[in-house]
Amino acid sequence: MLMKLARLSLWNRRGTVLMTWLxxxxxxxxxxxxxxxxxxxxxxxxxxxxxxxxIVGARSGQLNLLLYSVFRIGNATANISWPSYxxxxxxxxxxxxIPISLGDSHRGYRVMGTNTDYFSHxxxxxxxxxxxxxxxxxxxxxxxxxxxxxxxxxxxxxGEQIELSHGVGAVSFSxxxxxxxxxxGILARTGTPVDQTVHVSLEAIEAIxxxxxxxxxxxxxxxxxxxxxxxxxxxxxxxxxxVGLKSRMATFxxxxxxxxxxxxxxxxxxxxxxxxxxxxxxxxxxxLLLLISLxxxxxxxxxxxxxxxxxxxxxxxxxxxxxxxxxxxxxxxxLIQLEVLLVTLLSMLSAAAxxxxxxxxxxxxxxxxxxxxxxxxxxxxxxxxxxxxILLLSAVLAxxxxxxxxxxxxxDGLTIRL
Amino acid sequence: MTDKPKIxxxxxxxxxFYYQSGxxxxxxxxxxxxxxxxxxVRGASGSxxxxxxxxxxxxxxxVSGELYVNGQPLHQLSSSARDSLRAxxxxxxxQQLNLIPYLSVLDNTLLSSHFAxxxxxxxxxxxxxxxxxxxxxxxxxxxxxxxxxxGQQQRVAIARALLPKPTLLIADEPTSALDSDNRDAFMRVxxxxxxxNGCTVIFVSHDQSLTQYFHYQLDMQQLATGVQPC
Numbered sequence: 019m020l021m022k023l024a025r026l027s028l029w030n031r032r033g034t035v036l037m038t039w040l041x042x043x044x045x046x047x048x049x050x051x052x053x054x055x056x057x058x059x060x061x062x063x064x065x066x067x068x069x070x071x072x073i074v075g076a077r078s079g080q081l082n083l084l085l086y087s088v089f090r091i092g093n094a095t096a097n098i099s100w101p102s103y104x105x106x107x108x109x110x111x112x113x114x115x116i117p118i119s120l121g122d123s124h125r126g127y128r129v130m131g132t133n134t135d136y137f138s139h140x141x142x143x144x145x146x147x148x149x150x151x152x153x154x155x156x157x158x159x160x161x162x163x164x165x166x167x168x169x170x171x172x173x174x175x176x177g178e179q180i181e182l183s184h185g186v187g188a189v190s191f192s193x194x195x196x197x198x199x200x201x202x203g204i205l206a207r208t209g210t211p212v213d214q215t216v217h218v219s220l221e222a223i224e225a226i227x228x229x230x231x232x233x234x235x236x237x238x239x240x241x242x243x244x245x246x247x248x249x250x251x252x253x254x255x256x257x258x259x260x261v262g263l264k265s266r267m268a269t270f271x272x273x274x275x276x277x278x279x280x281x282x283x284x285x286x287x288x289x290x291x292x293x294x295x296x297x298x299x300x301x302x303x304x305x306l307l308l309l310i311s312l313x314x315x316x317x318x319x320x321x322x323x324x325x326x327x328x329x330x331x332x333x334x335x336x337x338x339x340x341x342x343x344x345x346x347x348x349x350x351x352x353l354i355q356l357e358v359l360l361v362t363l364l365s366m367l368s369a370a371a372x373x374x375x376x377x378x379x380x381x382x383x384x385x386x387x388x389x390x391x392x393x394x395x396x397x398x399x400x401x402x403x404x405x406x407x408i409l410l411l412s413a414v415l416a417x418x419x420x421x422x423x424x425x426x427x428x429x430d431g432l433t434i435r436l
Numbered sequence: 437m438t439d440k441p442k443i444x445x446x447x448x449x450x451x452x453f454y455y456q457s458g459x460x461x462x463x464x465x466x467x468x469x470x471x472x473x474x475x476x477v478r479g480a481s482g483s484x485x486x487x488x489x490x491x492x493x494x495x496x497x498x499v500s501g502e503l504y505v506n507g508q509p510l511h512q513l514s515s516s517a518r519d520s521l522r523a524x525x526x527x528x529x530x531q532q533l534n535l536i537p538y539l540s541v542l543d544n545t546l547l548s549s550h551f552a553x554x555x556x557x558x559x560x561x562x563x564x565x566x567x568x569x570x571x572x573x574x575x576x577x578x579x580x581x582x583x584x585x586x587g588q589q590q591r592v593a594i595a596r597a598l599l600p601k602p603t604l605l606i607a608d609e610p611t612s613a614l615d616s617d618n619r620d621a622f623m624r625v626x627x628x629x630x631x632x633n634g635c636t637v638i639f640v641s642h643d644q645s646l647t648q649y650f651h652y653q654l655d656m657q658q659l660a661t662g663v664q665p666c
Contacts (some may be wrong), residue, residue: 019550022543023536028539336536341495343596344523344551346516428515 020349024356027336028418031329033163035361038322042365045318047372048410049311054373057400058392063297066210067260067289069141072271074098074106076275077283081299085294087258090128090211093186094120097255102281107178109257109275111268114139116260119223119253122194124187127168129216131223131253137163139262142210149370152176153203159221159251163203167213174201182216182226189356192235194226197243221251243317261286313431315408322361326354326419330426337427351420358416359409366405370396443507445471445636446492451501453491459658462487464659465500469652471603475663476647479656485640488656489608492638493526493590494518506603513659523551527635529607532592535581541567545596552600559599566595570625582586587618594626598633604648605630605637611646623649 028035067088075083076096085091107115109156116139119131137155140148153176156163164174174180184192199218207213224420229236241249263269269288276286337350373396383390446469454461462484469475479485490496490639491503494510495518503510506525510518522528527548535544542563549559567577570591581589590610597605611619627649630637639650647653650665 019546026538071503309459335533339530339536340547340551342493342522342528342530343547344519344600346519348516348549 020067020353020356023340024353024360027333027353028360034325034329038318038325039361039365039368041318041321042362043368043372045311046366046369047376049308049315049408050369050396051373051376052307052311053400053404054377055392056308057398059304060297062392063300064290064293065080065143066293067142067285069139069145069262070289071259071263071266072261072273072286073258073289074261074275074284074286075294077285079297080285080287080292083258083285083287084289086120087260088211088289090120090130090215092394094257097257098259098284099255100253100283102279102284103256103259103411105281106279107261109272111263111265112261114262114265116140117220117253118258118260119220119255120257121186122182122223122226123224124168124182124186124216125172126179127165127214127216128186129182129218129223131218131256133220135340136217140184140260142208142212146208148208148212149206150203151206152407153201156202156217156222157227158200158202159219159225160197161198161202161219161246162199162222163205163217165205165213165215165217166207168216169201169204174204176201176204180216182218184230184253196240197226197246218224220253220256224251224253225249242394259304271430316411319412321361322358322412323415323418326358326416327422330419330422334426335381337423341427348428350423352418354423355413358412362409362412366408370401438571442470444504445473445506446638447502447504449502449605451491451503452499453487454499460484462491462659465662466487466534467654467663469636469638471634472631473652474630474639474650476650476653476666477638477640477656478642478644478647478653479543479640480642482610483656485608489606489638489640492604492606493528494522522598523553526604527600527602527605528534529593529597529605529610530589532586532590532613533611534596535589536583537580537582539581540578541565541572541581541584541592544581544592545599548596548599554600563595563599566599566629567592569629570595576646586613587622590614590622591625598629598635600634604634605635605638607639609641611643613640619646 049350051270073083073087074096075087076094078095082095086094103115103117106112114135116132116136121127122129134155137148137150150163151166153163162180168174179198180201181198182194184194199222205212225243228249229244230240236269261272273286273288276284340350340353341347376392377392377394377396381392381394444664446467448464448467450466451464452462455550467475477485477488487496491498492505497518498511501511505521507615508521508525510521513521535541536547540545542560545563546559549563564574564577568574572588572591572595576584577587581592584592590613593610597607610626611622614622623646627637637650639646647666650666653666654663655661
């Protein structure tokens with residue numbers, strides 16, 4: 019009967035209840051959504067690189083090095099000379115090394131020069147290797163392997179010819195028009211910046227810049243693709259390299275040795291530590307977002323209590339009838355609590371549905387535009403904690419109209435003051 | 437009825453009530469009603485009718501004096517004990533708007549047995565019989581209470597008040613919103629049902645013509661003279 023009363027009483031006031039439900043649904047969906055996004059973003063973020071023990075670049079801050087080598091954000095301050103690279107990777111503790119050469123782009127996507135070790139040693143997420151969805155790794159100088167998103171967005175297929183641009187803007191004025199590349203492979207989706215990268219060999223990077231000087235083509239000295247192949251295409255420098263060690267124990271020793279490298283100033287970073295530091299900086303924003311959504315939720319709950327308080331006046335007769343029929347004031351208190359919990363519970367369910375549907379619809383867009391891979395698994399331990407906290411908070415706030423109903427019931431008795 | 441030492445439906449002695457703020461006060465030297473005896477209480481508004489009803493229902497506690505309903509000392513019981521006593525032994529009918537608008541006729545009737553903690557299926561059966569005897573046919577039972585006429589609504593209120601088989605039925609001007617034909621029909625069914633349940637009716641009204649239905653009367657203006665036979 020209590021449940022029936024609460025249910026029908028809410029239905030009787032469905033106009034205001036509907037608005038309350040709507041505002042609660044939106045705010046709970048916002049809160050759960052932001053919480054879900056930040057956990058997902060964090061795991062997506064920290065899984066961009068794995069299995070790499072050290073990243074080495076020219077002397078700079080560790081965040082800068084991490085950003086340009088892993089996230090393709092920003093630029094290197096200086097390069098590492100090829101002989102230095104060759105010398106360091108001879109270190110007995112080094113198992114493998116992946117050289118990286120950055121600085122060109124293709125229609126806004128970064129071009130990365132590397133070698134085939136990249137395809138065999140690079141790992142992301144839980145030590146997952148890169149998989150070619152189509153084709154094979156590059157073999158010829160003017161071969162290229164595309165990230166999943168590059169191929170999808172630009173609609174490239176195997177065998178297609180593409181041109182690279184100098185610099186990293188979406189619109190570039192200096193093109194490497196004379197030396198087109200052939201798409202020989204397309205990588206499977208990884209949910210990391212790899213998807214947004216155009217991979218070519220280090221030799222190709224050298225080849226397209228052979229007739230350039232000071233960042234511009236030299237007039238009168240243009241070489242065709244065939245002509246460049248006759249030259250020595252050993253790179254003169256690379257931007258950075260990733261290192262895998264035989265034993266993790268050696269990480270700090272090797273890091274110190276690289277940082278103290280005599281021939282040129284270098285920096286070696288531990289990707290895990292750098293990622294954590296970067297996430298800590300982003301964490302501020304994330305916490306701020308969470309705080310804002312908490313305040314939105316609080317406002318919605320206060321709104322619900324306000325409408326309840328406003329309705330108490332028109333419900334005085336209802337309360338008096340229940341009292342006359344033998345209801346204890348506690349019963350009225352519990353009735354109001356139950357109504358609030360029903361609305362909150364209903365809002366949570368619809369918020370979960372709303373969140374699920376919007377994530378389902380936005381999933382592809384988020385992946386494509388931001389490289390964020392958000393799972394649809396929204397019911398997690400933390401979201402259950404949130405649900406509990408929201409219910410508790412609404413119950414606490416509901417004591418205000420509840421106590422009011424209780425006290426009015428005692429004071430007014432059976433008389434109805436209209 | 438009076439020769440047997442039976443528990444009176446209502447028995448009060450030297451009942452006194454006044455508000456903390458002072459000024460007005462209510463004094464009732466004595467009142468005893470046995471089961472099946474009906475009392476007509478007459479008085480203009482402001483004469484303390486509502487206060488008396490609140491006292492009799494156990495909503496408010498007398499400042500001094502004794503008040504027994506069905507042998508239970510209402511003046512000594514805690515507020516929750518008074519609430520459960522009211523649920524089981526006292527039925528209340530208001531002037532008008534007795535029903536919860538969003539509940540059906542049947543559910544409105546069942547409220548009282550719910551608070552009295554009585555068996556559900558048993559109550560449903562008795563509620564249906566009671567509604568039928570009060571002239572409310574089956575087609576009305578599942579309609580929302582607001583679809584009924586005022587006269588019908590008041591009869592549903594009577595059904596609700598009588599459902600837990602109370603000792604006492606307190607009616608606060610239940611006929612004031614009815615026209616004279618409806619009023620007489622209402623008085624007859626109410627008292628017939630009360631008699632069938634052996635229930636004592638305390639009926640408050642300023643309508644002098646209704647005294648004919650009652651055994652006793654009490655004038656709020658002359659409480660000192662006490663209860664007079666009609």
